[in-house]
Amino acid sequence: MPEPSNKDVPAHSARRPKAGLFKIFATLIVVLAIFGLGVVVGRGDLRVNRLSATPVSASNGQLNYAGVDQVYSLLSKDYDGNLDATKLLDGAKQGLVAAAGDPYTEYFNPTDAKAFNQELSGSITGIGAEIGSDGNGAIQIVSPIAGYPAAAAGLQPKDKIVGIDGQSTTGMSVDAAVTKIRGAAGTKVTLVIVRGDGNPFSVTITRQKITVPSVTSSVDTSGIGYIKISQFTDDTVALAQKAATDFKQKNVKAVVLDLRGNPGGYLTGAVNISSLWLTPGKTVVSERRGSTTIDTLYATGTNTLAGLPTVVLIDGGSASASEITAGALHDNDAAQLVGQQSFGKGSVQQVEKLSDGSEVKITIAHWYTPDGVNINKKGITPDVVVPAATSAQVQAGSDPQLDKAKSLLLAKIQS
DSSP states (O other), rough: SOOOOOGGGGTTTTOOOOOOOOOGGGOOOBBBBOOOOSOOOOOOEEEEOOOOOOOEEEEEEEEOOHHHHHHHHHHHOOOSSSSOOOHHHHHHHHHOOOHHHHHOOOOOOOHHHHHHHHHHHTEEEOOEEEEEEOOOSSEEEEEEEEEEEHHHTTOOTTOOOEEETTEOOOTTTHHHHHHHHOOOOOOOEEOOOOOOOTTTEEEEEEEEEEEEEEEEEEEEETTTEEEOOOOTTTTHHHHHHOOOOOOHHOOOOOEEOOOOOOOOOEEHHHHHHHHTTSOOOOOEEEETTEEEEEEEEOSSSOOOTTTTTTTEEOTTTOTTTTHHHHHHHHHHSOOOOOOOOOOOEEEEEEEEOOSSSOOEEEEEEEEEEESOOOTTOOOOOSSEEEOOHHHHHHHOOOOOOHHHHHHHHHHHHHH
């Protein structure tokens, strides 16, 4: 999801810009992605287009805007107060999109859209966590970003945020929650958290500037290369390709790809990262509307790491694009999965930029792994389940999931 311009629209996408403008409340178009807080939604397979602004039609014909016009006329005539036309239009757009009933189909006003784009560029101000909806309207943590305030405060994937600075999140949209949690560096925000079936508890977190390189890598003394991808942003592919080339030059014998806590990002990133292991032409992911396959994406480019024993680490914070990558490598027998059940976001979103700077993110399809599996609301079960590190293990610098991955790879190297 970086700067929603056409530069990162997948080459296979035939969805092109359209032009035009609605009449007043008919400007109710549909919506973009969200996040921006040091917080983002499990974002997934994100595509970006310039605005489409032709009249919206329902399945049984054109939408009738007469009722909206009537409401506006009544407000204009009878409301005892000042009306802000911009806020009214934003509210109408948000309401139209929310009525779709899909937590990943969302509208963002120009301010929220700008924050979203900044987050995708790798620099934001917030608490350092990805947030989303659990599908039932509850605001929840998708994953905290390692090394930042949310993680330091002990927040975990699927923690529900039931209060923000004394205000209940019941009925609150994700973008509204993001706006409340965001703030200037050095200021504090208090969240009320519910974990599992436990009692609510409060956590006060100091906001800070969040700058996260999307890829880090290293090679240990046993010849195992380690790549950590924190999210799929605009620099991910180039950094991962550089790491893969470095691995080859150092004659690595096996690779750990760490996608834990990775909330996703650009669809193109998932395809290109998978292509580091897969032979060109191998299926990475397919997209379906209902039972109809509308697109299939294949591995391309140079498969620099092909043939190297590989383990992919996943957990409850691994969502969308990271799940696509894990599923593609697993189903093509290019990697073994270790860790915990992934988040379970199996839908595809397309971003539309509106002429006023606002944006819309629309669920346009659901994606399937090469073996034809949709993981929406289920997640991917690893081949080897390993619990996350306990607090004591974290403090001791121990990582049982990574240790297990390396032990499996060492066994393959030695055999």
